[in-house]
Amino acid sequence: MRIGIMGGTFDPIHLGHLIAAESVRTSCELDEVWFMPTFVPPHKSNAPKATPEERLEMVRLAVEDNPFFHPFDYELRKGGVSYSIETMTELRVKYPDHEFYYIIGGDMVQFLPKWVRIEEMVQFVQFIGLNRPGYTVDLSELPPLIAKAVTMTEMPSFHISSTYIRERCLEGLSIRYCVPKAVEAYIRERKLYES
Numbered sequence: 001m002r003i004g005i006m007g008g009t010f011d012p013i014h015l016g017h018l019i020a021a022e023s024v025r026t027s028c029e030l031d032e033v034w035f036m037p038t039f040v041p042p043h044k045s046n047a048p049k050a051t052p053e054e055r056l057e058m059v060r061l062a063v064e065d066n067p068f069f070h071p072f073d074y075e076l077r078k079g080g081v082s083y084s085i086e087t088m089t090e091l092r093v094k095y096p097d098h099e100f101y102y103i104i105g106g107d108m109v110q111f112l113p114k115w116v117r118i119e120e121m122v123q124f125v126q127f128i129g130l131n132r133p134g135y136t137v138d139l140s141e142l143p144p145l146i147a148k149a150v151t152m153t154e155m156p157s158f159h160i161s162s163t164y165i166r167e168r169c170l171e172g173l174s175i176r177y178c179v180p181k182a183v184e185a186y187i188r189e190r191k192l193y194e195s
Contacts, residue, residue, distance in 0.1 A: 001031040001032065001097070001098045001099070002028075002029065002030045002031050002032075002098075002099045002101065003030065003031065003032050003033070003034055003095075003098050003099065003100050003101065004021065004024055004025060004028070004030040004032070004033040004034070004100075004101045004102075004103050004128065005033075005034050005036055005072070005087075005088075005091075005100055005101065005102050005103065006020075006021050006033055006034070006035050006036065006103045007036045007037075007038055007075070007082075007084070007087075007102070007103075008035075008036075008037065008038065009037065009038055009048050009055070009162065010035065010037045010055050010058065010059050010162070011048040011049055011050050011055055011162050011166070012050065012055070012058045012162055012165055012166075012179055012183060012187060012192070012193075013035065013055075013058050013059050013062045013162075013179070013183060014160055014161075014162060014165055014178055014179045014183075015158065015160065015177070015178060015179060015180065016158045016159075016160045016161070017035070017062075018062060018063070018066075018069075018180070019155075019156055019158050020103070020130055020155050020156075020158075021033045021035070021069065021103070022066075022068075023130075023153070023154075023155055023156055024101075024103055024128055024130070024153060024155075025068055027153050027154075028101065028128055028151065028153060030068075030101060031068070032068050032069070032070060033068060033069050033070075033103070034069075034070050034071075034072035035059045035062075035063055035069065035070070035071055035072060036072040036073075036074060036075055036087070037052065037055045037056055037059055037071075037073070037075065037076055038075050038076075038082045039052055039075050039076050039078065039079050039080060039081075039082055040080060040081045040082065049166060049192070049193055050192050050193075052076045053076075054186075054190065054192065055076075056071060056073055056076055057186065058179075058183045058186055058187070059071045061180065061182040061183050061186055062179070062180045062182070062183050064182070074087060074090065074091070075087055083116045083117075084102065084115060084116075084121065085115070085116055085117040085118075085120060085121045088100060088102065088121060088124070088125050092124055099126070100124075100125050100126075101125070101126045101127070101128050102125050102126070102127050102128070103127075103128045103130065104127060104128070104129055104130070105129070105130050105132065106129045106130050106131045106132050106135050106136075106137045106152065106155075107132070107135060108129070109127070109129040109137045109139075109142070109150060109152075110137065110141070110142070112127065112142065112146050112150070113142065113143060113146060118146060119145060119146075122145055122146055122148070122149035125149070126149055126150075126151065127149055127150045127151070128150075128151050128152075128153055129150055129151070129152045129153070130152075130153060130154075130155040131152050131153065131154050131155055132155055132157075133155075133157045137152055139152070160178055164178070165178050165179060165193070166193040169187060169192065169193035169194055170193055170194060170195070172194075175187065
């Protein structure tokens with residue numbers, strides 16, 4: 001099976017994540033996309049506002065009606081700082097018959113050379129970079145070994161972010177049509193991001 005891994009804080013997951021994942025799934029002919037919330041992302045200084053359990057539940061609610069999407073809690077169960085090489089090595093051992101494709105934003109592609117043990121990771125993982133409108137990635141600027149492991153694909157224009165959603169919640173504004181209905185209800189019920 002060809003599996004896309006979409007990692008992120010998902011604080012909260014929103015329609016932009018889902019649109020990007022569906023676009024990649026179809027354009028890159030993936031069988032499934034697994035949404036993997038990070039416990040502590042190594043590249044972000046601020047801790048997530050929602051708990052790991054809340055973020056995982058929002059992912060579960062967001063993907064429950066798509067048979068090709070699945071929540072994947074490996075990094076939450078593991079705890080601590082999550083490095084992609086450790087996760088992908090574990091997945092490779094656990095699912096030897098699967099091909100894994102790590103989905104990242106186009107803006108993150110240029111930082112791949114700084115990822116922990118990236119030279120090892122590109123030996124067994126392909127990256128799918130999401131080209132965002134107005135942002136171009138020049139793969140020739142990457143070391144050849146890394147550039148060879150990256151496929152760029154177009155992402156539909158959808159300007160929304162988890163930060164935007166948290167700010168709207170804090171101000172008491174509507175987040176309807178920013179997140180799936182079930183996620184909106186969960187955020188309201190738990191009063192997430194209101195303080």
